[in-house]
Amino acid sequence: MLKKFLTVSFFLAFFASMLTAQSSAILRPNGEKILLKKAKNLKEAILETKIKTLDGKEAVNAFAKPVFETNGTLDTLSYDDLGIYNVNFGFFGQDVMMQYFEAPADLIIQAAGFTVSDETGAANAQVSLRLVKLNWTLDQLTSVPAPLYMGFYPSDGDGFNNADFFGEEATGPWGDSTGGAYPLPPWADNANPDDNTFDYDLWSDGGFGWVVTPVASPFDGKVFQWVEMSNLFTPDTIKRGEVFAVVLKHEGVTLDGDRIGFWSDNTVGYPGWKYYENGRFTADQPGWWVRKYTWDFAVAVDLVGDRPPVISNVTKLLTTLSTDPRTVEATITDDNPSGGDAGVAGAVILVSTDTGATWSEYQMTNTGGDNWSGEIPGQQPGTFVMYKIQATDVGGLSSTTQPISYFIYQPSGAATVKIFNGQDGQGYPEEYYFGHDDFNDFTAIDFPADVWAYGPFDNTLIDNYQHVYEFATLGPAYYHRDVISAWLAADPARTYFLAGQEWLGADNGFTDQDYTAGSFEYDVFGITHSYNDVSYDGTAGQELPSLLFAQEGTVLGGALYDLFQANGPTDSLTYDPVFELSGAINNWIDAFEVDTTGNAEVFLTVETRGIAGVPAVEVKPCGVSNITANGNKVAFMSLDPIAINSRPDYYWYGFSMTSPQSQSLEWFGIITGVEDEEGVPERFTLSQNYPNPFNPSTVIKYSLPEKSNVSIKVYDMLGQEVATLVNEVKNAGTYQVNFDASGLTSGMYIYKIQAGDYVSSKKMMLLK
DSSP states (O other), rough: OOOOOOOOOOOSOOOOOOOBTTTEEOTTTSSOOEEGGSSSHHHHHHHHHHHHEEETEOOTTTTOSSSSSSSSEEEEEGGGOOOOOOEEEEEEETTTTEEEEEEESSSSEEEEEEEEEEEEESHHHHHHHHEEEEEEEEHHTTTTOEEEEEEEEEOOTSSSSSSSSSSHHHSSEEEEOSSSSSOOTOOOSSSSSGGGOOOEEEEEEEBBBBBEEOOOOGGGGEEEEEEEEETTTOOOOOOOOOEEEEEEOOOOOSOOOOOEEEEEEESOOOOOEEEEOOSSSSSSSEEEEEEEEEEEEEEEEOOOSOOOOOEEEOOOOOSSSSOOOOOOEEEEEOOOTEEEEEEEHHHHHHHETTTSSSSEEEEEEEEEEEEEEEEEEOOOOTEEEEEEEEEEEETTTTEEEEOOEBBBBBOOOOOEEEOOOOOOTTOOGGGGGOOOOSTOOOOOOOOOEEOSSOOOOHHHHHHHHHSEEEOOOOSSSSSOOOHHHHHTTTTTOEEEEOTTTTTTTTTSSSOOOBOTTHHHHHHHEEEEEEEOEEEEEEEETTTEEEEEEEEETTTHHHHHHHHHHHHOOOOOEOOOOOHTTTTSOOOOOEEEOTTTTTOOOOOOOEOOOSSTTOSSSSEEEEEEEEOOOEEEEEEEEESSGEEEESOOOOOOOSSTTTOOOOOOOOTTSSSSSSOOOOOSSSOEEEEOOOOSBBBSSSEEEEEEEEEEEEEEEEEETOOEEEEEEEEEESSSSEEEEEEEEETTTTTEEEEEEEEEEEEEEEEEEEEO
């Protein structure tokens, strides 16, 4: 089976870090860095790495004779230190992947490498590698809101899908679909490739890349496959601050076939570009997409110009309840390949508590060698903190890292906390997990609750609460079995609800497991065995919805069963994350077995297909409630419950009072009766539109606590008004308005409300 790997990430993108070249080093095939001081020159360093080249075979004495000479400082540019890179990202026939880098100094590119996670479906397909220059800045590239469709060049009669990626075989101009935010791709200065004057081709054989046979390597021993630029020619010197990219093209001729997987990660903050020859969703929309994922590519370079200090290994502080000062450490180095004076003159921590409006400096101290340390003063609860490191060398050159953020968390006194541990289902507000039956209403069940979405937690957080809801849409970024076990054991009145696909397999290689007494899964939920990816059939199974069955009369599934029967029992109840979560993820639902001799009660089951050890079609549990030996009420779902709906007559059961998580509110004693209470709003609000992304219409809800003159307008990313939705006096109440974007192009838009003195705006995404 073409096994994917879980994205492990924080819910909030607070932890973006700056690309920093690792001083005087080159990567081993397993990702380990060899410092230049261990080798006399570049040839010796590369020999020591035993780099794989060209067709993937180990290069035995490939550098017995110098292929090139180093003129400055050997270095490796990569984002390897910034992510986990355990996502097996699919790459199919005629697709293209592009990852960019900014030159930290004048440099000469000597080799480019990449890591392959899976080539079992490649059918001997090959990839070709080339280098291109880009005319966007790094800030422009990283600021694109991913995922976002960008466009393509038409290429009529090309034998594939009549589309071209760089325009080298174009029969027409670039087709932009961003609503004007980025009217041209980053390698062009004219929509018509015949009129393009920007020379983007940095290293290729007349537009053709160097062909390589991909060889997969495991996550815990990744091997970089390298292509030496000397195979063709040495590229021109890249100037400091210029941006270039490594480009891989899948040479397979079967569209959507010959799958190759590349290691990637979606928490790094440098979104890569992927060209889909046969379209990401449908064949009639081929073209480039900016994805949230960063491909694990690397570039071996020879630095020939001075550069500012290199800042790496910066301490990434996470959100905390502590108000004490916090220490930040970093590795700061400085070398001048051109031979000028080198050395770090000083470093400071820049700290902002007003979202970057002002910054305060706190000195860092050299603690020996290249190690520097400083302290951020303690902050009051409720403070949002941003910090970055700035270093200056003896020549006056300075560099600054990207800001890192954290929050001083403050419990409100509520008895319940909602924890988002992993990805959040593509931006759904946390209140959507406890919605009303009418999915056009967009009103949450009202009960006091805090929200934690800041990474790992311990007892200093959850000891403040009686009820814990933990959601891990794609699987957990962290496991807290010991913390939860101790918290439950301390008070039998405490309750716990855990939901998210991949939770059972994310930390064991996605293999089926047996659970016995003494394990968290058995002792808390009564689970005895797991089945991974029960909807995955080896082809399109990862995209298809799963057939669900709510269990009649059960405490958490009974209401769902009754409503489903009332709405239309001829429909299918499904788990459909690809639809409900905007096509951003696949369906990797797990199933399990339960020890029903105790208090465990199965309230939801799933139809399996094509999994090892289970017949092609069988029904297995995917939702269970339990009362532990200590008396705690708990529940587990091996899926994201917000993605439960029905077909062919659509109903969003995951956003309803009958959803298992909403029903648990009453079982846990958090509220008495799950009811819809309407009244005059207490405050002005502007809700996130739904659906989002949308095509072509979406609904926007807003609330007015008093009679107001209301204006709601929609703008494109250039600030141009494209629609007026409301412009009149409204009485106090809750309203919703439909926005039909049939006449607009795909892209990001902003909608803004002004009601009296209240002004608020939000972003929404149109995908056609």
